[in-house]
Amino acid sequence: MRIVIDSDGGCDDAAAIVWLAGRPDVEIAAVTAVGGNVAVRQAGRNLRVILEACGRADVPVLLGRDPSPDRPHLERPVAIHGHDGLGDVGLADPQQPPQAGGAAELLATELGRGTTLLSLGPLRNVADALVADPAAVRSGARLVAMGGSARAQGNARPTAEANVAHDPAAAAAVVAAGWAVPPLLVGLDVTLAATLRAQERDLLAARRTPAAAFLAGPLAAYNRRSGTFCPPGETPVHDLLAAMALVLPDLVAAPVLPVAVDTGRSAAWGQTVVDLRVLAWQRAAAAADGTAQGGVPVGAAEPTGANAAGDGDPVAVALEVDVEAFRWHVRHLCGG
Numbered sequence: 246m247r248i249v250i251d252s253d254g255g256c257d258d259a260a261a262i263v264w265l266a267g268r269p270d271v272e273i274a275a276v277t278a279v280g281g282n283v284a285v286r287q288a289g290r291n292l293r294v295i296l297e298a299c300g301r302a303d304v305p306v307l308l309g310r311d312p313s314p315d316r317p318h319l320e321r322p323v324a325i326h327g328h329d330g331l332g333d334v335g336l337a338d339p340q341q342p343p344q345a346g347g348a349a350e351l352l353a354t355e356l357g358r359g360t361t362l363l364s365l366g367p368l369r370n371v372a373d374a375l376v377a378d379p380a381a382v383r384s385g386a387r388l389v390a391m392g393g394s395a396r397a398q399g400n401a402r403p404t405a406e407a408n409v410a411h412d413p414a415a416a417a418a419v420v421a422a423g424w425a426v427p428p429l430l431v432g433l434d435v436t437l438a439a440t441l442r443a444q445e446r447d448l449l450a451a452r453r454t455p456a457a458a459f460l461a462g463p464l465a466a467y468n469r470r471s472g473t474f475c476p477p478g479e480t481p482v483h484d485l486l487a488a489m490a491l492v493l494p495d496l497v498a499a500p501v502l503p504v505a506v507d508t509g510r511s512a513a514w515g516q517t518v519v520d521l522r523v524l525a526w527q528r529a530a531a532a533a534d535g536t537a538q539g540g541v542p543v544g545a546a547e548p549t550g551a552n553a554a555g556d557g558d559p560v561a562v563a564l565e566v567d568v569e570a571f572r573w574h575v576r577h578l579c580g581g
Contacts, residue, residue: 246492247272249355251309251348252484253281253366253408254288255326256467259295261365261488263456264578266299271492273304274360277348280311281366281411282322283330288366289343291330297339298459309348309370312412317514319401319410324470332466349373356381363491364390365484367408372415375422382424391487392416393432393504393517395562400474405515406433409506413515417506420517420558427501427559431487432517433474435497435566439486440479441468445575453580482575489574490563498565500524503557520557524564 248271252258265271276296278289285308292306327333352374356362364371368390375381392408393416401407409416420428441449446468452458464482472480490497503520507513 246270246361247274248361248363248491249274249352250276251279251352251362251364251366251370252276252288252292253279253283254291254295254330255282255322255366255484256330256332256463257471257482257484258282258365259291259331259463260460260482261363261484262292262295263299263460264485264574265363265488265492266296266301267456267578268492273301274355275305275307275351277307277309277352277370278343279309279348279366279370281408282326285309285311287330290339293339293341293343294331294336297341302341306343307348307351308343308345310373312367312369313414315414316412317402317405317410319407322407325467327466332463334462334466336462349377353378353381356386357384359384359386361387361389361491363488364388364392364408365487367411368392368415368419369412372412372418375419379422382422385425387426388419388424388428389431389487389491390419390428391431391436391484393430393519393562395432395434395502395517395519395521395564397433397437397474399516400433402515404513406517409517410515413506413508416515416517417508420504420506420560423558427561429490429499429561429563430504430517431483431490431497431563433483435563436481436483436486437474439566439568439571440472440475440481441572441575442479445572445579445581446480448576448579448581451579454578457579485575486566486571489571493570493574496567496570497563499561499563500527501559502562504560504562505557518557519562
């Protein structure tokens with residue numbers, strides 16, 4: 246699988262990239278940096294640090310943009326990712342700097358070729374790529390994005406997940422771009438369920454593998470404050486789950502539903518509005534004709550009734566996750 250990664254260079258981004266870099270069935274063609282957890286230049290620096298730690302200094306890192314200034318005011322998540330984005334654990338600077346600019350153009354080119362795109366940060370670079378080449382979405386390229394929330398409310402804002410809240414206009418443009426293959430949105434509904442417990446955290450701290458040795462420090466810092474919305478003693482690794490969902494098709498159940506992003510500057514600014522009524526219609530239709538697979542309806546169902554109007558574009562929304570499979574892959578990464 247040939248992929249490009251767009252990332253804001255945080256602690257959970259590091260876990261995602263390290264896991265993917267260890268997969269013999271994944272080719273990382275390039276990584277692009279976007280502002281989010283940290284400013285874009287710091288994100289680019291972090292991404293070079295991560296790739297060099299994986300022995301992948303050959304993978305180019307290109308700088309993109311910080312989120313649009315027309316967005317809700319959000320403080321940098323210093324308490325979660327540290328000032329440097331990687332937990333302030335003193336990681337040395339990379340041997341090579343990132344390339345200045347060119348992220349949107351590279352993403353547009355790769356999408357036009359049908360390359361899979363994994364988005365782990367705000368969607369500014371992806372939106373810019375679709376401005377550069379609006380036809381890229383018709384190539385059959387697949388987009389997997391960590392972001393949004395259908396039922397789990399928000400974390401950066403009352404109803405908005407952080408990656409979307411950092412740039413709602415970009416997220417809205419990407420969702421509505423007319424993708425030939427509906428994007429997969431891996432949001433808080435599943436990332437707050439697929440968590441690390443003491444068992445996984447202890448394996449990380451044991452540093453049995455090179456991956457665990459690199460990630461132990463950043464994730465220990467990240468885990469201290471990232472589990473606010475999880476059960477006590479559990480912590481999420483949002484971007485790692487998105488990376489796994491890209492490679493492991495059975496890890497999440499993700500029905501295709503209408504999705505829109507609120508850009509109205511109200512209290513709901515940045516909310517991913519998922520029309521869950523369609524899921525109810527799909528379930529009713531599947532129960533009637535026996536087309537459900539694993540409890541998830543297959544195919545679309547037409548709205549019925551006078552009050553069935555809705556907005557949104559087709560997006561595969563991850564609503565269920567195999568938590569034990571996620572934790573098994575984390576333990577395997579750490580030598581457990």
